[in-house]
Amino acid sequence: MNTRFFPFLFILFLCVQSRLVKAQNELPSCDCCVFDEVKSEKLTHITHVAPDSAKGQRMVIRGQVFLSDGKTPAANVLMYFYHTNATGKYAKIGTKDRKSHAWWHGYCRGWLKTNAKGEYEIRSIKPAPYPNRKEPARIHFYVKAPTQKECYYMDDFLFKGDPLLTESYWYKMEVSSGYIRYGGVDLHMEKGVLNGRRDIVLHPQYDKQTQNSGLLTGTECPAFDPVHVWGPDKGTKACPMCKYGIRSRGVMIWVNKNLDKLGAVAQRLEVEMRQKGANEARTFIIYTNPDRKSKAEIEQLLSDFAQKNNLQNVALAYVPHVSDRSTAFLYRINPLVENTFIAYNKRHVTGNFVNLTANQLEELVKKISLN
Structure with a gap:
């Protein structure tokens, strides 16, 4: 073989390898497709996010979801949750497709559907901050409501008293993600299990009807720069x-x-x-x-x-x-x-x-x- 082709073949090999690595590390193409993984008619208002075998402090968070008016209970809202494990990692199950949500979100993930009163309940372990400890522990979640046009990502479940949940972090999330400061979920111990509550109001920007808009009474007005x-x-x-x-x-x-x-x-x-x-x-x-x-x-x-x-x-x-x-x-x-x-x-x-x-x-x- 002509040795002049060796550099070309080597470069071609590197390009193929690079494409394969990139393909393996691509994020799922559709966030809302996560709801296609389950049959909604089989869901209840309770979900087990972490498996029973997962190590960590057991935790239960309950609450109620309201329509964008802040008053009407939001029934049949699909919710998807995922979070890190007790070491701050999205621990993976090796058999999952690398382009799937299951691969990227790890094994601490779950779905539910709010009941007629808009109630939900998360049973899991308390997540840990990422190993670099630059951001507080949190639970990520998406909602998909029958009264709204599309699914969307909502403000993370954060935890009151977390030393990483600082004023600068709240401000960063305000200006980058449109978070509203709610102080974090207040957890307290009952019979060896951490318990907390968070009520959630759906965002009016996604409503099919147009009667609601703006922050609700009692909300603190955030900083902004017009x-x-x-x-x-x-x-x-x-x-x-x-x-x-x-x-x-x-x-x-x-x-x-x-x-x-x-x-x-x-x-x-x-x-x-x-x-x-x-x-x-x-x-x-x-x-x-x-x-x-x-x-x-x-x-x-x-x-x-x-x-x-x-x-x-x-x-x-x-x-x-x-x-x-x-x-x-x-x-x-x-x-x-x-x-x-x-x-x-x-x-x-x-x-x-x-x-x-x-x-x-x-x-x-x-x-x-x-x-």
């Missing part, structure tokens, strides 16, 4: 909650479309803000840019609106897009509604109005009144 076009912070990305939220009341108006229809509302709130003073109340109109307009187009749109309605105390800002994880998604803004009004007091939601009507305007004003 681009200010009008108002005292014009030209900056000042965080409304970080700069003003903790010491004042106010309202955030998240607008997906038909900004001009809010002229009378903005004028009414302008009067209210002028009377109360900037130290006591704030109003932010936040455009969600659903059509992905350019920076120049958005600035022109918001400036024209502010000037047309003689606004001085009402701030106007925008975020990259209605699906942006660190802004509109974080505030659970439904892209199908026209607008979402979120009233707050010292950074906690006190009222939520979707597609605000004239009759609701005075109710909103009362929410931010100091009287």
Whole structure:
């Protein structure tokens, strides 16, 4: 054989090997396909995530799943869970296909279906943090609800008191994944088993119907950085909650479309803000840019609106897009509604109005009144 071909054959061999290794390490192509692995009619509201043979501290977590209104129990919601074992690894069963969820998620995994009351129960072992101990222990999970358009990943089950569950970690998850700070599941020991509870509210962004949008009453408003076009912070990305939220009341108006229809509302709130003073109340109109307009187009749109309605105390800002994880998604803004009004007091939601009507305007004003 001509020796000149040896380098070519060697390179070809390396390329084939590289492709094989890559194929073996490819993640499953479809997250929601994990629900195709089970027959939903055979599921109950209880799942055993870790097998009985798994070593570790036994744990039970119970709770209730609600529709996006935060009140109505969500029945027949499919839920899939997976987590690390007691050594912080997704311990694998060697016989599984390397492209499968079973390979990547390990043997601590399980499914359930909520009952008529929306109840669920997880029986497992307490997962350990990853061996590098850079992130807290958690349980990952997906939901697939009959009232919603698709399945999706929800905020991990984290554990209160975990030394790795720090303020910086919560902030990182807010800005990167749209997590809401719920403090973590509080576990307590009963007869040798850790017990905890977590109630879950489905995200309105995925609803088939469009009546719900925005954070629910009582939720802490997270930090976010809109681009200010009008108002005292014009030209900056000042965080409304970080700069003003903790010491004042106010309202955030998240607008997906038909900004001009809010002229009378903005004028009414302008009067209210002028009377109360900037130290006591704030109003932010936040455009969600659903059509992905350019920076120049958005600035022109918001400036024209502010000037047309003689606004001085009402701030106007925008975020990259209605699906942006660190802004509109974080505030659970439904892209199908026209607008979402979120009233707050010292950074906690006190009222939520979707597609605000004239009759609701005075109710909103009362929410931010100091009287």
